Amino acid sequence: MSKTVTLSQVPSAATQYPKAVGALLPVFGKPSRVAPDATVPDTVYRVENIRVNRDRLREYCRTTGLQYGAQLPLTYLFVLQFPLAMEVMVADDFPFAAVGAVHAENRIERLRQIGVDEPLTIATHAENLREHRKGMLIDVISEFYVGRELVAMQTGTFLKQQCTSLSDAERGPAPKDTTPPPPDRVLSVDLGLIRRYAAASGDRNPIHMADLSAKLFGFSRAIAHGMWSSAAAIANLEAQLPDAVVYSVRFGKPILLPAKVNLYTKRTDDGFEVSILNRKKGYPHLTGTLTPRG
Numbered sequence: 001m002s003k004t005v006t007l008s009q010v011p012s013a014a015t016q017y018p019k020a021v022g023a024l025l026p027v028f029g030k031p032s033r034v035a036p037d038a039t040v041p042d043t044v045y046r047v048e049n050i051r052v053n054r055d056r057l058r059e060y061c062r063t064t065g066l067q068y069g070a071q072l073p074l075t076y077l078f079v080l081q082f083p084l085a086m087e088v089m090v091a092d093d094f095p096f097a098a099v100g101a102v103h104a105e106n107r108i109e110r111l112r113q114i115g116v117d118e119p120l121t122i123a124t125h126a127e128n129l130r131e132h133r134k135g136m137l138i139d140v141i142s143e144f145y146v147g148r149e150l151v152a153m154q155t156g157t158f159l160k161q162q163c164t165s166l167s168d169a170e171r172g173p174a175p176k177d178t179t180p181p182p183p184d185r186v187l188s189v190d191l192g193l194i195r196r197y198a199a200a201s202g203d204r205n206p207i208h209m210a211d212l213s214a215k216l217f218g219f220s221r222a223i224a225h226g227m228w229s230s231a232a233a234i235a236n237l238e239a240q241l242p243d244a245v246v247y248s249v250r251f252g253k254p255i256l257l258p259a260k261v262n263l264y265t266k267r268t269d270d271g272f273e274v275s276i277l278n279r280k281k282g283y284p285h286l287t288g289t290l291t292p293r294g
Contacts, residue, residue, distance in 0.1 A: 002042040002043065002044050002125065003042060003043050003044070004043075004044045004045075004046055004123070005043055005044070005045050005046065006046045006047070006048065007045060007046065007047050007087075009047065010047055010050065010083045010084075011045075011083045011084065011086065011087045012083070013083070013086070013202055013204060016083070016086045016087065016090050017099075017204070019090040020086070020089070020090050020097065020098040020099045021099055023090065023096075023097035023098065023099070024097050024099060024100065029097065030094075030095070030096055030097050031096075032162075033162055034095045034096050034129075034135075034136045034160050034162065036129075036130075036131050036136070036164070036165070038095040038129060038136075039093070039095070040095065040126055040127060040128075040129045040138065041088070041091060041093040041094055041125075041126060042125070043088070043091065043093075043125065044123050044124065044125040045084050045087045045088060045123070045124050045125070046084075046121065046122070046123040046124075047084060047121070047122055048119075048121045049119045049120075049121065050080065050119065050120045050121070050122060051117075051119055052072065052076075052080070052116050052117070052120075054116065056200050057072075057073075057076065057116065057200075059196065059199070059200040060073075060076060060079060060197070060200040060201060060231075061073065062196075062200075063193055063196050063197040063200055063228070064197065064228060064231035064232050064235060065231075065232055065235030065236075066231055066234075066235050066238060067235075067238060067239070069116075070115060070116055070117075071113045071114065071115060071116065072113075072114045072115070072116055073231070073238060074108060074110060074234065074238060074241065074245065074247055075108065075227060075230055075231040075234070075247070076231075077108055077110070077114075077142075077144060077152050077154050078106065078108065078154055078156070078227050078230075079200075079201045079202065079203075079227075080120065080122060080144075081122050081124055081142035081144070081154050082201065082202055082203060083202060084122055084123075084124035084142060085124055085140045085142065085156060086098060087124070088124055088125065088126050088140055089101070089126075089140065089158070094126065095129060095136070095138070095160070096136070096138075096160040097160075099205065099206070099217075100160075100161075100217055101158045101159065101160055102158065102159040102161065102251075103156060103157075103158055103159075103226045103227070103251060104137065104157050104158065104159040104250070104251060105156075105157040105248070105249065105250050105251065106154075106155070106156050106157070106226070106227065106230060106248070106249050106251075107153075107154070107155040107157075107246065107247070107248045107249075108152065108153075108154050108155075108246070108247045109152060109153045109154075109155075109245075109246045109247075109293060110151070110152045110243070110244060110245050110246075110247075110293070111150060111151050111152060111244050111293065112151055112243050112244060113243045114144070114146070114151055114152065118146050119146070120144055120145065120146060120151075121144070121145040121146075122142055122143070122144055122145075123142065123143050123145075124140065124141065124142040124143075125140075125141060126138055126139065126140050126141070127139055127141060131164040131165060131166050132159060132164065132166060133164065133166040133167050133169055133171070134159060134161055134164075134167070135159050135160045135161040135162045135163075135164060136159070136160045136162065136164065137157055137158070137159055137160075138157070138158055138160075139155050139156070139157050139158075140155070140156045140157075140158065141153065141154070141155045142154040142155075177281035177282060177283060178281070178282045179280070179281075179282060180262050180277045180278070180279065180282035181264075183262035183263055183264055183277075183279075184263055184264050184265050185236070185262075185263040185265075186260050186261070186262060186263070186279075187229075187232055187260065187261050187262075187263050187276065188258075188259075188260050189224050189228070189232075189255065189257065189258065189259055189260075189261070190257055190258035190259075191210075191211075191222055191257045191258065194208055194222065194224050194225065194228065194257060195208075195209065197225060197228050198225070201225070201227070201228075203225055203227070205225075207219055207222065207223055208222055208223060208224070208225055209222065210222055219254065219256070220256060221256045221257055222256075222257045223254035223255055223256055223257060224254070224255040224257060224259070226249075226251040226254075226286070229251075229255060229261075229276050229285060229286045230247075230249050230286060230288065232263070232276075233249075233263060233265075233274040233275075233276055233286060233288060234247070234274060234290065236265070237265060237272055237274070237290065240272075241290060242292045242293075244292060244293035245271075245290060245291070245292060245293055246289075246290070246291050246292075246293050247288065247289075247290050248288060248289050249274075249286055249287065249288035250286070250287050250288070251285070251286055252283060252284035252285050252286060252287070253278070253283055253284070253285055254285070255276075255285050260279055261276050261277065261278065261279060261285060262276065262277045262278075262279050263275075263276055264276075264277065268289075270291050270292065271289060271290045271291040271292060272289070272290045273287075273288070273289055273290075274286070274287070274288045274289075274290070275287045275288070
């Protein structure tokens with residue numbers, strides 16, 4: 001049976017990031033390898049009566065291109081639950097360190113439009129630890145309520161990179177680099193923009209904040225947040241989305257800063273497909289779908 005911890009306020013990054021970095025330390029930190037049968041904590045972290053900070057929302061919209069108005073942008077739901085997701089991942093009983101984990105996939109399911117002034121209750125937990133050929137995956141799931149009404153769900157899937165029993169499984173042929181077709185739009189992003197996004201979103205992971213700190217985690221330069229690209233990809237689509245919608249994305253190779261990347265939007269029979277591709281080699285940074293929630 002799960003245990004619910006109701007917090008008096010939204011957790012602070014100032015207390016979470018020292019725990020996240022501490023989890024990487026030898027001896028005192030978390031194990032470098034996660035067993036397939038590792039225990040997943042059953043704690044639910046909950047905060048009630050969350051009010052949107054309009055100044056942060058306005059800056060978030062400036063950095064992503066989304067519209068600032070009376071309704072919450074679809075991807076801002078990720079931002080609102082991010083402190084609770086971090087609280088889950090920095091807990092002592094979470095199976096691996098939050099810093100260094102790869103945000104592999106994300107899914108936002110909105111049941112209706114949510115007003116900026118509506119007070120929200122958010123409840124977050126982890127589940128479904130499983131093997132992947134690149135390591136161990138786990139889902140961090142948040143539910144959003146207005147009163148007792150469930151209005152949205154957000155699932156972030158995170159990867160702990162390591163060898164698993166699936167690592168030697170047969171793989172399909174690696175995709176060849178090809179010059180991509182002309183884009184619908186070119187997105188430009190640099191470190192200054194990403195730092196402003198980090199301040200607005202609260203996600204100040206070192207891999208995004210400076211080249212030097214990104215190099216400590218194996219990147220040649222600082223990288224853009226996956227959820228920045230997820231938001232920017234739908235900036236010109238949001239007004240066309242139904243009130244009840246599902247937005248699923250898969251993140252590919254990171255966007256090294258500074259960069260210009262190609263954005264593609266395709267209307268389908270039941271919604272839209274979006275993708276962000278490298279301008280020279282055509283490999284994906286993000287692929288996603290937006291479909292009505294049935």
